[in-house]
Amino acid sequence: MTYTRAIGLGANKIIRLIVQGLALSKINPNVLTFLGLVINAVAAVFLAMGSFRKAGLIIIFAGLFDMVDGRVARFTNQVTRFGAFFDSVLDRYSDLALLVGLLVYYGTINRPFYVVLTAIVMTASVMISYARSRAENIIPTCKVGFLERPERVVLLIIGALFDRMAPVLWIIAILGNITVIHRMIFTYQEAKRLEDAQLRTRAATASQTL
Numbered sequence: 001m002t003y004t005r006a007i008g009l010g011a012n013k014i015i016r017l018i019v020q021g022l023a024l025s026k027i028n029p030n031v032l033t034f035l036g037l038v039i040n041a042v043a044a045v046f047l048a049m050g051s052f053r054k055a056g057l058i059i060i061f062a063g064l065f066d067m068v069d070g071r072v073a074r075f076t077n078q079v080t081r082f083g084a085f086f087d088s089v090l091d092r093y094s095d096l097a098l099l100v101g102l103l104v105y106y107g108t109i110n111r112p113f114y115v116v117l118t119a120i121v122m123t124a125s126v127m128i129s130y131a132r133s134r135a136e137n138i139i140p141t142c143k144v145g146f147l148e149r150p151e152r153v154v155l156l157i158i159g160a161l162f163d164r165m166a167p168v169l170w171i172i173a174i175l176g177n178i179t180v181i182h183r184m185i186f187t188y189q190e191a192k193r194l195e196d197a198q199l200r201t202r203a204a205t206a207s208q209t210l
Contacts, residue, residue, distance in 0.1 A: 026076075028078070030069075030083055032065050032069040033083075033090050034090065036069065036090065037094050039058060039061055039062035040058075042058055043056075043101070044097040044098050044100060046058060046101070047098060047101030048100075048101040048105050050108075052161070052165060053160060053161055055098075056156075056157050056160030056161035059157050060157060062094070063157075088129070091149060092129060095125050095153075096122060096125070098156060099121060100122075102114075102118045102165065103118050103122075106118060117170070117173060118169060120177075121173050121176065125176060127176075127177075128148065131183040135183060135187040138187070138191055139187055139194065140190075144182055144183055144186045145180075145182045146179065147176050152172055155171060155172055
């Protein structure tokens with residue numbers, strides 16, 4: 001067994017124990033989702049104050065709630081349509097709260113360029129999820145792209161813990177918008193494929209009725 005696999009198995013065992021403990025406490029999974037938002041808001045305050053390493057540790061703690069809320073819901077048979085919606089909405093608020101913290105920090109130290117860069121990252125973060133949501137109204141699924149929420153959160157944690165937030169913001173700004181463009185292209189291709197298939201079906205049906 002490799003070290004990586006051993007670490008993965010150990011982490012999964014710990015998460016399972018946490019899930020089982022939370023399930024026994026009969027806590028509602030939506031409460032866990034909300035607590036994740038509250039903890040991210042605390043991390044945002046530390047980002048605004050420039051305490052990046054503390055913020056990074058708090059974001060990691062908030063991520064624990066993000067990992068277990070869905071598992072607790074499945075473990076306790078409390079999976080609902082609203083729960084999925086609630087989780088998605090609060091995830092967006094969590095993302096934006098952290099970036100607002102960075103906006104305040106860069107504004108406080110008079111770095112207007114990084115205020116703009118953070119605003120671009122905020123736009124990319126929102127558009128990544130919006131592009132998927134809107135695309136899935138016209139095509140079955142749109143999960144393409146390599147900078148979804150987990151990747152963005154990990155990058156923010158790295159930037160905070162190692163005090164390298166500026167390059168992390170550049171990475172998210174560039175790759176985030178590339179992800180949006182990728183989803184736009186994929187949606188165009190899939191929508192056209194579906195429309196062509198519908199046209200072929202209609203043509204075949206029309207020829208059979210003649």
